[in-house]
Amino acid sequence: MTVDSATSYLIPLPVLLPLLAAGLCLVLGHHARAQRVISFAALSTVVVIAGILVVAADRHGPQVVNVGGWPSRMGIVLVADRLSALLLLVSAIVTLCVLAYSVGQGIIEFGRDTPLSVFYPTYLVLVAGVSNAFLSGDLFNLYVGFEVLLAASYVLITLGGTGPRIRSGTTYVVVAVLSSVLFLVAIAATYAATGTVNLADLAVKLQEVPPGVRLVLQTLLLVAFAVKAAVFPLSTWLPDSYPTAPAPVTAVFAGLLTKVGVYAIMRTQTLLFPDSPLSSLLMWAALATMLIGILGAVAQSDIKRMLSFTLISHIGFLVFGVALATEAGLSGAIFYIVHHITIQTTLFLVTGLIEIRGASTSLEHLGGLARAAPFLAILFFLPAMNLAGIPPFSGFLGKVALMQAGVDQAGWLTYVLVAGGLATSLLTLYAIAKTWNRAFWKPRAEVPPEAAMTSGTKSGAPWGQRVPAAALDADRPEEVGTAVRRLPLAMVAPTVALVVAGTAITLVAGPLLAVTDRAAEQLRHREPYVTAVLDDGSGVP
Known part of the structure; x- marks a missing residue:
């Protein structure tokens, strides 16, 4: 097995540490500071471990551990190759920053010593x-x-119990359960046809x-993962589910949960179904996802x-890279996943x-933020331009890599996808520019009196509490009840960290890009993964 013995012991820890920390947070449900320390310690450790796994997987090949000592074909096997280790690192960094943001928001709204006994353990389980x-x-x-993260997301998306959150949470739960049932049917059918569910073993037996x-x-697998x-x-559920959730919950959902679905598509397509007859269908799905999503935005x-609509739209770029099924396309898609999770x-x-x-x-209710909060304007401008793909940002580089991969394949359908990608980029810039102009440049419109008492769905309060107008200060008398004097440092700091x-x-x-190139090469040439997992000399026909 291509495994460094010391590194292999680290592979289960990104799963075990958050679960153990979640249990401790439940036990210490009335001790807010202890909950925060435990949560930060667990996620910080996961970041370090993920960094080690990235280096080990890049230098020594896929890192594998057979949980419980069972043979890989019979037991649970965890694998950290270049792709999974890289995404694990990015997700760990992002979730740590979002945790800091949510802690800051909770302290500002409810006080430093207020326990948030549901949020911390649920977030760690996610x-x-x-x-x-x-x-x-x-x-x-x-x-x-999937089921563990979805169970946690059911709780997080309905925090506060407001009407809009319950309605959106209900939609989210129904769609997620249906996709999970379909996934379970696909697993049963796969086992019936091959006698295994181990990915490496399937790569051999499916032939x-x-x-x-x-x-x-x-x-079956594609439809289940496409919903997720x-x-x-299969994306109509998202715009009605994510916007009503608390700000930090929406952020981690938008950044990570859909990318787990994309990761599953990428993993199964490259490992189990190379040279797939469904590649053309995936390309059409990618084109429709890009264009319809951005028109909605x-x-x-x-x-x-x-x-939320730009999130859907840019999933199309990732599916485009997977559908190309070339090393250049996969490398561009992996790079773009890293970029898109962060941005x-x-x-x-x-x-x-x-x-x-x-x-x-x-x-309709925003305006003048560039003058009232210039630092906030910068914080929005940089990632917004990155999302739009303005040179020299990473969004531009990722799109160029994907477009180049499409041009290199030199098919009429790939040229259509390239044109669709360019149109999507221009429309993304238009949507961002419209938002920037109306929220930051134009004069502020009159805000209705009820805005002086904002609910969780407006203020972003993560636990659905109403924020009294007296708690909101202002720079100018006419803004009392509609704006705060300064943004909370505990929320600004992690946001700045992610902008940087x-x-x-x-x-x-x-x-x-060199790492993503090597990861794409490893995906296309499946034998290193299969050999590392099975450890019996089995090769891919």
Whole structure:
């Protein structure tokens, strides 16, 4: 097995540490400071471990651990290759920053010593589920990872119990349960056809399955993962679910949860179904996701909904890279996942700050923020331009890599996808420019009196509490009850950290693209993964 013995012991920790920390937070439910210390310690350790796994996987190949000592074909196997380790690192950094943001928001609204006994353990369970999904080496454990993160997300999306959150949470739960049932059916069918759910073993045994059966299994898995990744036409649930959630919850959902679905598509397509007959269908789905998503974004007059539609749209770029099934396309998609996780999370955190500063995220009620809060304007401008793909930001570099991969394949459908990607980029810039102009440049419109007492859905309060007008100070008398004097440092600091991280991707784009190139090569040449997991000399036919 291609395993460094010391590193292999670290592989389960990104799953176990958050779960143990969640248990401790439940025990210490009335000790807010202890909860915060435990949560930060656990997630900080996960960041360090993920960094070690990235280096080990890049230098020594896939790192594997058989949980419980069972043979890989019989037991649970966790695998950290270049792709999973890289996404694990990015997700760990993002979740740590979002935790800091949410802690700051809770302290500001409810006091430093107020325990938030539900939020901390639930958030840590969500992190454990995401880590398990990235590291899973078999379909059933991947299903478990999805269910763990979805169970936690059900709680987080309805925090506060407000009407809009319950309604959106209900939609989210129904869609998630249906996709999970379909995934479970796909797992059962796969096991019936091959006698295994181990991904490496499936890579070998699926070659012996009749093409028609293999196509059915692939279709079942693709549809299940497409729902989770919000690929059109299975994406209509997302814009109505994410915007009503608290700001930090929306941020981590937008940044991570759909990317876990994209990761599952990428992993199964490359490892189990190479040279897939469904590649053309995936390309059409990518095109529709890009264009319909961004047209929805252009039509929005609320920042959260606009960002939710751009989230759907840019999933199309990732599916495009997977559908190309070339090393260049996969490398561009991996680079773009890293970029998009960071930037999309950052923009939702900044939107939370806008909501606090302006008492709303509606463009009808915002205005003049560039003058009233110039630093907030910078925090929004940098990731927004990055999302739009303005040179020299990482969004531009990722799109260029994907477009170049499409041009290199030189097919009429890939040229259509490239044209669709360019149109999507221009429309993204238009949507961002419209938002910037109305929220930051134009004079502030009159805010209705009820804004002086904002609910959780307007103020971004993560636990649905109403914030008294007396708690909101202002620079000018006419803004009393609609804006705060200064943004909370405990929320601004992690947002700044993510803005810097997103900008820094541009500075390290060369080395990062080299890593994504090697990760894409490893995905295309499946034998190192299969050999490392099975450890019996089994190769891919």
